[in-house]
Amino acid sequence: MQMKKLNFPAYQFRFKSSENKVSIFDQIRKKFIILTPEEWVRQHTVHYLIEEKQYPKSLINVEKLIKLNDLNKRYDIIIFNPDGSIFLIVECKSHTVKITQEVFDQIARYNLALNSEYLMITNGIEHYYCQMSYTEKEYTFLKDIPKYK
Numbered sequence: 001m002q003m004k005k006l007n008f009p010a011y012q013f014r015f016k017s018s019e020n021k022v023s024i025f026d027q028i029r030k031k032f033i034i035l036t037p038e039e040w041v042r043q044h045t046v047h048y049l050i051e052e053k054q055y056p057k058s059l060i061n062v063e064k065l066i067k068l069n070d071l072n073k074r075y076d077i078i079i080f081n082p083d084g085s086i087f088l089i090v091e092c093k094s095h096t097v098k099i100t101q102e103v104f105d106q107i108a109r110y111n112l113a114l115n116s117e118y119l120m121i122t123n124g125i126e127h128y129y130c131q132m133s134y135t136e137k138e139y140t141f142l143k144d145i146p147k148y149k
Helices: 037-050 100-112
Strands: 015-018 021-026 032-035 060-068 071-080 087-091 117-122 126-132 138-142
Touching: 021 037, 032 037, 037 060, 037 071, 037 087, 037 117, 060 100, 071 100, 087 100, 100 117
Parallel strands: 087 117
Antiparallel strands: 015 021, 021 032, 060 071, 071 087, 117 126, 126 138
16 A cells, blocks of 8 residues: 655554555554554654654553543544643644644634643644643644653
8 A cells, every 4th residue: 555655754664464454553552553544644643743752652642532512522642741731632634635724623622622732733744733822812823843841
């Protein structure tokens, strides 16, 4: 399966094939996940957060359910602060999905429940980063997210 080259550094991934499906190893969930275009972006993002930004694997969570207005939703990636509060929410889309206001609205809805300090939206080609200000009730676009301190 030929996956699109994304706007991330080149990473080493583990793949396996079974029943005509290719899977990619997720080092956070510690299992192979069926490789879809969105999963390809998610795995690049996880590697980017660990290898470039030095976030400890122990603070990263991938694909967990959250309840929003009695609806079950699934976030892509969250990075926790050591105190358990949420540092970063990442929304990953396939490279074929345009980043629109609708995508920003989706992550904003998730953040109403999660209260993250930073937001990241990526389709693997374009990456957007925001820092939240809850006192001012606004967000600021950033060039990048900070490295782990």
